Amino acid sequence: MSVDSLLSVEAYEPTAAFTQLTPVHDASNAHGxxxxxxxxxxxxxxxxxxxxxxxxxxxxxxxxxxxxxxxxxxxxxxxxxxxxxxxxxxxxxxxxxxxxxxxxxxxxxxxxxxxxxxxxxxxxxxxxxxxxxDQHVAFQAALHADPHSPERNMFIFRDGQGPDGNEPPNNWQSHFGGSAWTRIIEADGRPGQWFLHLFDSSQPDFNWxxxxxxxxxxxxxxxxxxxxxxxxxxxxxxxxxxxxxxxxxxxxxxxxxxxxxxxxxxxxxxxxxxxxxxxxxxxxxxxxxxxxxxxxxxxxxxxxxxxxxxxxxxxxxxxxxxxxxxxxxxxxxxxxxxxxxxxxxxxxxxxxxxxxxxxxxxxxxxxxxxxxxxxxxxxxxxxxxxxxxxxxxxxxxxxxxxxxxxxxxxxxxxxxxxxxxxxxxxxxxxxxxxxxxxxxxxxxxxxxxxxxxxxxxxxxxxxxxxxxxxxxxxxxxxxxxxxxxxxxxxxxxLNLYRAMLAERAALRLGEGSLAWVEDYCSGSSLAYLNGNILVVMNTGDHPMPLPPGELILRSSAAVGAEPQAADQISSGETIWLKAS
Structure with a gap:
């Protein structure tokens, strides 16, 4: 069964504007x-x-x-x-x-x-x-301690591979580029163990x-x-x-x-x-x-x-x-x-x-x-x-x-x-x-x-x-x-964000439900119903008809661009609408 069909459509009231809804998520009354x-x-x-x-x-x-x-x-x-x-x-x-x-x-x-x-x-x-x-007191202690000591065991130190341990312990790479291993110089001045750092060489990984x-x-x-x-x-x-x-x-x-x-x-x-x-x-x-x-x-x-x-x-x-x-x-x-x-x-x-x-x-x-x-x-x-x-x-x-x-x-x-x-x-x-x-x-x-x-x-x-x-x-x-x-x-x-956050809180959208509104879902648009609030985003190059209902917000206000017509959703625009 598709995850899109796990909830019952009976939780929603289809209107003349919506002929097909695909429920996904019910409203939550959980605390937190x-x-x-x-x-x-x-x-x-x-x-x-x-x-x-x-x-x-x-x-x-x-x-x-x-x-x-x-x-x-x-x-x-x-x-x-x-x-x-x-x-x-x-x-x-x-x-x-x-x-x-x-x-x-x-x-x-x-x-x-x-x-x-x-x-x-x-x-x-x-x-x-x-x-x-690498300036943390625990890592500084590890650098000055013996191999396999409790201080070293706070981090991931390993002996190297190859002749004289000159190769890293494995082939892991850093997120920031290069090897995820750096070799240290031991207290006696000789090349010693290697420590693991998945990020920068100044960021040794802890040994969990x-x-x-x-x-x-x-x-x-x-x-x-x-x-x-x-x-x-x-x-x-x-x-x-x-x-x-x-x-x-x-x-x-x-x-x-x-x-x-x-x-x-x-x-x-x-x-x-x-x-x-x-x-x-x-x-x-x-x-x-x-x-x-x-x-x-x-x-x-x-x-x-x-x-x-x-x-x-x-x-x-x-x-x-x-x-x-x-x-x-x-x-x-x-x-x-x-x-x-x-x-x-x-x-x-x-x-x-x-x-x-x-x-x-x-x-x-x-x-x-x-x-x-x-x-x-x-x-x-x-x-x-x-x-x-x-x-x-x-x-x-x-x-x-x-x-x-x-x-x-x-x-x-x-x-x-x-x-x-x-x-x-x-x-x-x-x-x-x-x-x-x-x-x-x-x-x-x-x-x-x-x-x-x-x-x-x-x-x-x-x-x-x-x-x-x-x-x-x-x-x-x-x-x-x-x-x-x-x-x-x-x-x-800025004022669009304020309006969105105020309406989101007033309408309790964060606690709401979600059903896809198939009538307005296509290769260039996506629409869902959260309670009785319809959200439609038009990602296409051309305007699309505005569904019936009470318009709450439209994103075009944020760039000072008027929609092509009051009854359309412009290219690159999202609307919130109270469904009729």
Missing amino acids: WWRSAVIYQIYPRSFRDLNGDGVGDLAGITAELGQLASLGVDAVWLSPFYRSPQRDAGYDVSDYCDVDPLFGTLADFDALIAEANRLNLRVIADLVPNHCS DNPAVHAEFERVLRFWLDRGISGFRVDVAHALVKAAGLPNWGGRADGNSSDGFPGQDAPMFGQPALHDIYRRWRSILEEYGPDRILCAEANVDPLPRLAQWVRPDEMHQAFNFPYLHAGLDVYRLRHTITDSLVSLDAVGAPSTWVLSNHDVVRHVSRFGYDGPGPRDGDGIGPDDLHPNEELGRRRAAAATMFMLGLPGGAYLYQGEELGLPDSTNIPAALRQDPTFSRTGGARIGRDGCRVPLPWRSEDANAGFGDGRDPWLPQPESWPALARDKQESDPASH
């Missing part, structure tokens, strides 16, 4: 704020610089939290702000229980939590348990076969829960445990499926022992009450396998990467949405939806191509074909409206509410993503989606900060997209 929440990702170094050093800080976040409350989000997720040498923008942690001076102090963090509580915003912190910085590692991270969880955090987004949650014996792998470094190498066989990802770790973490969070959550950055496929991460005693949410990568392909979108809802309904979990984050090209730029755009994980460089921003912004507005009508939770990435594109002209000398340096510039990396935000169009650095130049240069076009300039424009991207 996260099940329908809109969570806003803050990339701290690029959000707001209050002390003028060119880098965003916790005080800057606190100063602007009111803007996010007025936007209509339910919670914020902070990318890493811990002590770090910043080799990978804070994902190389040297102390998990302190704030890096670049961002402020623990007192600044406490002030942020207090202001968020005042505004009824929850705060989720990024946790990076797969690896740390060691109970001492478990104990350390349980301490870290409690430290931040005691300070009022509402939960954790767990970085590369699928990578902590490696297969016994560390067997060779001929597939992709990121573990995604490729010909002959299904992702479920990747020996560095998705191992069964992971689930016991997260069951233990879930029990710790529940000691603090029912509203603390875990969200997995678990890039595993297929979707029914992802559902294993959000069973009732494990994670609360998992990022839906297949949805992010589906783009505007209506067939792929429909399959992904259906598969997501059915797979997650089977374990009683909500789906999440997302279009942009700090690791991918912003969707305004991704959707600005009529042909192939940048490959996943890479940015857009000065010598690449640049997207059509006007086209991309129109399509991005439509895609976001389509996403926010779906039942479940949603994640927004800072600046997308302003319609920001990627920065495409960052000089090579200013790029900071280790992907760029480790591949000799062959891969542009992710700097383009991480550029500091424009807040006030007439201020220095577009209001990001009035001191030093921002850590990454802002495009010349960004003052025109600044928040203050969009505030007073009823047709701005």
